[in-house]
Amino acid sequence: MQDIRLRIAVALVLTLSAFFSLTGAALAFLWWIAWSGKVSEIIRMRMILPVAGMLAFFSAILSLTGGDGISYFLRMMVIVLIGSWVYAEQKNGEFLHFGVWLLGNRIGFELGMLADMAMQTLHLMVRDFETIRVAQALKGAGPAWKTLVPAGLILVTGALFRAEHTAEILAVRGYRNGGSLCPKFCTTRGDIYRCMAVLCILLITIIPVSEFFILYR
Incomplete structure (x- = not known):
């Protein structure tokens, strides 16, 4: 989707539909x-796999405690896929x-700039x-879980360094708050x-299928 306004609205509606109903x-x-x-x-985003594993773990705990772990896992995985789609677009x-x-x-302007910086x-x-994954494979570092903590430290340290560098650049340029921008969007027929398809999904989620037959009668 080209229009971010519609993309965010679609993501919110699909997330709510997936959360409240199988x-x-x-x-x-x-x-x-x-x-x-x-x-x-x-699918090539390998970071989805750890999230799926974590959801499977909590779903198993939910099933053992008497809850519907399978339904929880399926609904949460769909939400993760929707979020991944927003990220990819x-x-x-x-x-x-x-x-x-x-x-x-x-x-x-402030919130939009922060969101763009976070996505970057x-x-x-x-x-x-x-x-890091390629370097570990070349060095034969063994199982990935053994290097999970060092890799996490590298990622966090790099993110903090970039944030500090960005803050210094904004301070040097005299940025305080707000700004002037004329927003532009591209809305396509697609x-x-x-x-329209998402609105149909929302209606079906809110109104059970049986209600359609009652209304038909």
């Missing part, structure tokens, strides 16, 4: 397969335009993670179709 999760998953457009890129500067459009040139940091952490 039917909504199934429909959101079908939407993700049909409309995400970057399925192969998201994100482009530089989009959150800044969205923030200014939503909250104006002061608060919106996340992109760099993913790149660093892939570099974006509208995707939104």
Whole structure:
């Protein structure tokens, strides 16, 4: 989706549908397969695997304590996939335009810039993670879990260093708060179709299928 406003709205609706209903999760998953457009890129993101493992762990605990762990795992995995789709679709500067459009040139500019900086940091952490993984494979470091803590320290240290460097640049340039920006968005026909499909998913999630037959009668 080209328009970040519609993308965020779609992500929120799909997340709520998947969270509150297994039917909504199934429909959101079908939407993700049909409309995400970057399925192969998201599947290649190996950081999803640790998240899936963590969800499986909590789902097992939930099942052992009498809860519906399978339903929880499926719904949460769909939410993770939706979040991964938003991450894969994100482009530089989009959150800044969205923030200014939503909250104006002061608060919106601040929040939008922070969101863009956070996404840039996340992109760099993913790149660093892939570099660390390749280096470990070349050195024959053994099981990945043995180097998990050192790798995590490297990622956190790198993120803190970049944040400090960015803060210094903003201070040197005299930045205080807010800014001036004319937000621009590109809304395509495909974006509208995707939104219409999401609205149908929301209606089906809110109104059970049986209610449609009652209304029909």
